[in-house]
Amino acid sequence: MIPWLDSTDAFPPLALALGEPNGLLCAGGDLSPQRIVQAYRNGIFPWYSPGEPILWWSPDPRMVLVPAELKLSRSLRRTLRAGRYQIRLDSSFPTVIRACARTRRKGQAGTWISTAMQAAYCTLHELGFAHSVETWLDDKLVGGLYGLAIGKMFYGESMFSHVTDASKIALAHLACFLETQGFGLIDCQMTTSHLASLGAREIPRSEFIARLYELTTIPPVSDRWAIDGAIRNWS
Numbered sequence: 001m002i003p004w005l006d007s008t009d010a011f012p013p014l015a016l017a018l019g020e021p022n023g024l025l026c027a028g029g030d031l032s033p034q035r036i037v038q039a040y041r042n043g044i045f046p047w048y049s050p051g052e053p054i055l056w057w058s059p060d061p062r063m064v065l066v067p068a069e070l071k072l073s074r075s076l077r078r079t080l081r082a083g084r085y086q087i088r089l090d091s092s093f094p095t096v097i098r099a100c101a102r103t104r105r106k107g108q109a110g111t112w113i114s115t116a117m118q119a120a121y122c123t124l125h126e127l128g129f130a131h132s133v134e135t136w137l138d139d140k141l142v143g144g145l146y147g148l149a150i151g152k153m154f155y156g157e158s159m160f161s162h163v164t165d166a167s168k169i170a171l172a173h174l175a176c177f178l179e180t181q182g183f184g185l186i187d188c189q190m191t192t193s194h195l196a197s198l199g200a201r202e203i204p205r206s207e208f209i210a211r212l213y214e215l216t217t218i219p220p221v222s223d224r225w226a227i228d229g230a231i232r233n234w235s
Contacts, residue, residue: 002016002018002024002025002026002027003016003025003026003027004026004027004028005026005027005028005029005056006028006029007029007030009028009029011025011026011038011039011042011044011056012025012026014042014043014044014058014205014209017057017058017059017060022059022060023057023058023059023060024055024056024057025044025056025057025058026055026056027053027054027055027056028053028054029054029056030054031046031054031116031117031119031120032120033120033123033124033127033129036120036124036148037124037129037148037150039056040148040150040155041150041212041216042058042209042212043058043062043205043208043209043212044056044057044058045057045058045155045189046117047112047189048112049112050114057189058205059189059190059191059205060204060205061191061202061203061204061205061208062187062188062189062202062203062204062205062208063187063188063189063190063191063192063195063196063200063201063202064185064186064187064188064200064201064202064203064208065156065175065185065186065188065195065198065199065200065201066184066185066186066199067174067175067176067178067179067183067185067186068175068179069199069201070171070172070175070198070199071197071198071199072168072172075165076165076168076169076172079165079169080169080172084137085135085136085137085142085166085169086135086136086137087133087134087135087136087169087170087173088133088134088136089131089132089133089134089177089225089226090125090131090132090224090225090226091132091134092132092134092141093122093125093130093131093132093146094118094122094125095141096132096134096141096144096145096146096160097113097118097121097122097132097146097158098118099141099144099160099162100113100145100146100157100158100159100160101113101114101117101118101158102160103158103160103161113158121146121148121157124148128220128224129148129149129150130146130147130148130149131146131147131148131149131225132144132145132146133145133146133170133171133173133174133177134170135166135167135169135170137163137166141162142161142162142163142166143159143160143161143162143163143165143166143167143169143170144159144160144166144167144170145157145158145159145160145167145170145171145174146158146159147186147187149183149220150216150220151215151216151217151218151219151220152181152182152183152184152215152216152218152220153183153184153185153187153211153212153215153216154174154178154183154185154186154187155186155187155189156186156187156188156189159171168198171198174186177225182218183215184211184214184215185208185211185212185215186200187208188200
């Protein structure tokens with residue numbers, strides 16, 4: 001059995017998280033901005049399917065990506081150098097999260113990005129915590145990703161592509177932006193072979209939490225992010 005949270009209950013210690021399924025810590029609570037930010041500050045995130053209660057997770061080990069360690073294939077570097085795509089930050093957050101919710105994924109019958117989750121993260125965007133990185137082609141949004149930033153820590157949530165490599169292009173620009181701004185880690189949450197191919201790796205939860213506490217105490221970049229044009233020579 002896992003603990004059930006009322007609206008005022010604190011999260012239980014991470015040591016109580018289950019080994020199977022990996023990281024399931026507790027259920028209940030709410031999706032208020034205060035609750036979600038508190039969760040991320042402590043290495044916890046919400047993830048649940050429609051019809052389920054809110055489930056809170058903290059897996060061990062944790063998949064992370066150091067911004068400077070992102071691996072780019074030769075073909076992706078060529079695409080980045082070609083400069084056909086425009087990158088925007090925080091220009092269309094609600095559209096990005098809706099596109100992520102509508103993207104069909106192998107092995108998933110539906111989406112965990114419910115209307116309640118979308119509303120919660122749009123509120124976090126308005127408060128300056130949630131951000132989107134968007135890939136545009138001919139003034140059309142063709143890919144992107146979103147996540148949360150607290151201090152110098154970025155928590156990746158989801159991505160989508162309507163054309164080949166559009167989400168990878170967004171990730172490449174995100175990693176570059178975070179590196180220039182002194183961010184230490186991108187939290188990838190769950191382990192996948194796709195993330196590993198891009199340079200992400202597993203670390204023990206204890207190490208993740210130690211880095212987390214260090215990075216989230218550093219003042220943030222700003223409430224809203226913005227860049228103009230390319231931010232790296234993709235050699």
